[in-house]
Amino acid sequence: MTDRAFSVVRAGALTTVQDLGRPGHAHLGVPRAGALDEPAHRLANRLVGNPASAAALETTLTGCALRLRTATTVAVTGAPCPVTVDGRPAPWGAPLRVPAGAVLDVGPATHGLRSHLAFAGGIDTEPVLGSRSADLLSGLGPDPLTEGAVLPLGAPYGPAAGADAVPHPGPVTELVLPFLPGPRDAWFTAAGLHTLATGRFRVSPASNRIGLRTEGPPLERSRGGELPSEGMPLGALQVPPDGLPVLFLHDHPTTGGYPVVGVVPERHLAPAAQAVPGTPVRFVRMR
Amino acid sequence: MRPLPVGEHGLLIELDSAEEVEALHAELLRRAADGALPPLREIVPAARTVLLDGLADPRGLLAELAAWDIPPIGAGDRPAVEIPVRYDGPDLADVAALWDCTADEVVRRHSATEFRVAFCGFAPGFGYLTGLPEPLHVPRRDTPRTKVPVGSVALAGPYTGVYPRSSPGGWQLIGTTDTVLWDPRREPAALLAPGTRVRFVPRETT
Numbered sequence: 001m002t003d004r005a006f007s008v009v010r011a012g013a014l015t016t017v018q019d020l021g022r023p024g025h026a027h028l029g030v031p032r033a034g035a036l037d038e039p040a041h042r043l044a045n046r047l048v049g050n051p052a053s054a055a056a057l058e059t060t061l062t063g064c065a066l067r068l069r070t071a072t073t074v075a076v077t078g079a080p081c082p083v084t085v086d087g088r089p090a091p092w093g094a095p096l097r098v099p100a101g102a103v104l105d106v107g108p109a110t111h112g113l114r115s116h117l118a119f120a121g122g123i124d125t126e127p128v129l130g131s132r133s134a135d136l137l138s139g140l141g142p143d144p145l146t147e148g149a150v151l152p153l154g155a156p157y158g159p160a161a162g163a164d165a166v167p168h169p170g171p172v173t174e175l176v177l178p179f180l181p182g183p184r185d186a187w188f189t190a191a192g193l194h195t196l197a198t199g200r201f202r203v204s205p206a207s208n209r210i211g212l213r214t215e216g217p218p219l220e221r222s223r224g225g226e227l228p229s230e231g232m233p234l235g236a237l238q239v240p241p242d243g244l245p246v247l248f249l250h251d252h253p254t255t256g257g258y259p260v261v262g263v264v265p266e267r268h269l270a271p272a273a274q275a276v277p278g279t280p281v282r283f284v285r286m287r
Numbered sequence: 288m289r290p291l292p293v294g295e296h297g298l299l300i301e302l303d304s305a306e307e308v309e310a311l312h313a314e315l316l317r318r319a320a321d322g323a324l325p326p327l328r329e330i331v332p333a334a335r336t337v338l339l340d341g342l343a344d345p346r347g348l349l350a351e352l353a354a355w356d357i358p359p360i361g362a363g364d365r366p367a368v369e370i371p372v373r374y375d376g377p378d379l380a381d382v383a384a385l386w387d388c389t390a391d392e393v394v395r396r397h398s399a400t401e402f403r404v405a406f407c408g409f410a411p412g413f414g415y416l417t418g419l420p421e422p423l424h425v426p427r428r429d430t431p432r433t434k435v436p437v438g439s440v441a442l443a444g445p446y447t448g449v450y451p452r453s454s455p456g457g458w459q460l461i462g463t464t465d466t467v468l469w470d471p472r473r474e475p476a477a478l479l480a481p482g483t484r485v486r487f488v489p490r491e492t493t
Contacts, residue, residue: 023341024328024329026331027330027331028411028476028480029407029410029411029412129476138411140471182292182299183293184291229333229406230335230336231337231338231340232338233297233338253408263293263297266294
């Protein structure tokens, strides 16, 4: 094993390797996967001089801790959190030089859910179908981090482009999800669609990288039964028989049998990656 | 052909039959190969629909689609993929009862059918294969199994399929194959991509 690597000291609740995912294989049943907070992933890579496509870590709520085998420039973005190097405070949202042998600790999120941690050179695990992303639904890509695991790093790309200012997201007090109706809004009554647009929903603790589940008033359907299996896009609001919308995130199945009442455009999905269970959710019809 | 909106960059095209889905999918692939299709991220055929996702201008393609002449699917020029099967599944007797025939006759009918991969989903490399006549469609198990072994050859509704990896599942298991359905290190990773013709070849059980 090369020295360009890190070992996992504390894996955290769920820490996965993610890049921009493996789009283009949905017809084979392969989810897109990829970083849930894509703007944060891109920013972390930019801060350490990587292309946006480099693989980084995505943590969940409790962060993670790693021992670097070689001096490496890293950056943490996404959910704000305390960052330490060998116990000494270090900046969040800025390029940070970590000496060889030092322990980098990405602490629990102070607000938000997922922090994105990039390393100069990117994580160099073996790509699967062109991506290093872990896909929790189908089990493609590297396993979630476990204590003691060693992950290789690539050679640095060059000096970081840097950033004048890094947006420090405030707490997500309400998740607002704009959606376009369809393709199966006709499966719901006018009252059901009204419920979607006006109801008070919350993020369910059963949410994961596959879908953001909601709790709230069920949507009334105008017809029963299942739908023949059909393609499900990223951002689909799928409504299972309990009537509660599930927002499909990056590890969602590529086909499914429940009606999709609306679709949240991709550019509005990053806040969903940071919404903790219990966060109020509002669905806003775009037209 | 009934197009439905899917977000800002998608179209879901609903058709009347699995054959029409296959014909439109084949035409889309032909046009994509000829460079005659606008750039898009995904083409996802399913039971009655084709999802087109990642289009810059879905309305533009929609207008164009209406004028397409889509030839019906032919027999196909590529030979069928052959999958050797040991017909030793735990639900073989139940399927024989549902078909009102002997287990040997289930083997004969299943292996005499030429299937086509209508679409994939559920898991990477899991193809939904159509071809069984309607009287042979069977319901799923009342209680899904928590673990279906890799390589299980199974039936449910209008479909037959092969589990590419061990997973929970509610289909009726009639046999087992050693053929590798999904290997991301192989090109192509999926043995059964949409449109592929498939035959199951009985092997002696050992």
